[in-house]
């Protein structure tokens with residue numbers, strides 16, 4: 001049974017005078033615990049974003065990013081969980097939250113489902129979806145009009161937004177007379193003019209050219225900072241993370257695989273997707289020594305027994321990963337692929353040159369005995385006469401360049 005609530009303040013917030021609730025969360029932010037079953041696929045995640053904070057969600061195609069956004073927006077029904085925004089409960093179904101890694105749940109009783117229109121959530125994807133028969137001003141004014149503003153006041157608000165998004169003279173232009181970038185500017189203005197308490201962005205710049213993308217990224221960064229609302233952005237573009245996000249959540253097969261600051265995830269990715277996203281290589285092993293600065297990973301099926309690096313690790317024996325910048329891997333010719341003497345230093349091993357290919361960053365050289373290990377060398381190294389598939393080589397991965405991480 002669904003108990004539909006309408007309007008803000010339908011439930012007591014439970015927030016104290018400092019705006020913090022019992023769990024220590026900022027009551028003006030987003031606190032979502034959702035489980036969604038879609039046949040053989042399911043999404044189960046906690047998403048918390050403070051007011052004024054931007055969380056980026058990254059993950060491979062089909063990892064559940066859009067499903068997670070849709071469940072927060074209200075267009076995808078959750079099976080269990082709870083979504084709270086700015087002190088209001090938007091949805092509560094069958095649980096107060098997932099308690100711990102085993103996913104055990106507490107049943108809370110009443111089901112709450114706020115209508116999508118009552119959630120005060122702005123959602124923007126790569127399609128501007130403007131009303132084609134209306135001008136830019138009327139498209140933007142639609143939001144304040146829908147919230148009860150008089151026509152003149154709504155037009156004034158729309159004109160302010162046209163100014164902010166850099167289109168002060170295009171108020172009368174119809175959508176079809178605007179470029180793709182201009183349409184997306186109007187869409188951003190229309191979304192924010194509705195005064196959302198949360199902004200959800202699903203690949204908002206993906207359909208734009210490089211210049212428009214940079215301009216709109218800067219516009220969204222400035223406006224969301226000014227408004228101080230929580231923002232969630234799904235993106236495949238590392239520049240969006242760097243320019244907009246405070247934190248990153250990595251979704252894998254519907255589960256949170258890693259969560260941390262932008263710097264932490266970009267420098268120490270914990271999953272193959274996050275590593276590929278950041279252009280780093282990823283090596284798997286088990287913890288041999290946990291404490292930084294003497295942290296070490298035991299490697300298996302690799303020509304190197306242990307890897308030294310930076311970053312805290314969990315207890316010995318636990319599976320963990322190490323990421324590295326392939327541009328920092330050094331390769332020199334060796335007398336043979338088993339030349340133990342030249343491989344005695346830490347993070348140094350002998351192995352055969354595997355596949356050699358060229359890319360925009362230089363030449364990619366794989367280690368035949370350890371395909372997870374590879375180097376990117378300057379293009380000029382292609383002239384090294386010895387550097388060819390099958391050649392014995394000494395490989396070195398500087399300890400300071402290795403970053404340890406533990407997937408969730």
Ligand SMILES: Nc1ncnc2c1ncn2[C@@H]1O[C@H](COP(=O)(O)OP(=O)(O)OP(=O)(O)O)[C@@H](O)[C@H]1O
Nearest residue numbers: 038039040041059060061062063064065066067068
């Ligand atoms: N209504 C549905 N019924 C069944 N399965 C669905 C439904 N909607 C999505 N899925 C499946 O759920 C999985 C996650 O889809 P989703 O679109 O959320 O992923 P995504 O991470 O946003 O992917 P992309 O990066 O390609 O947009 C996919 O395997 C998809 O096929």
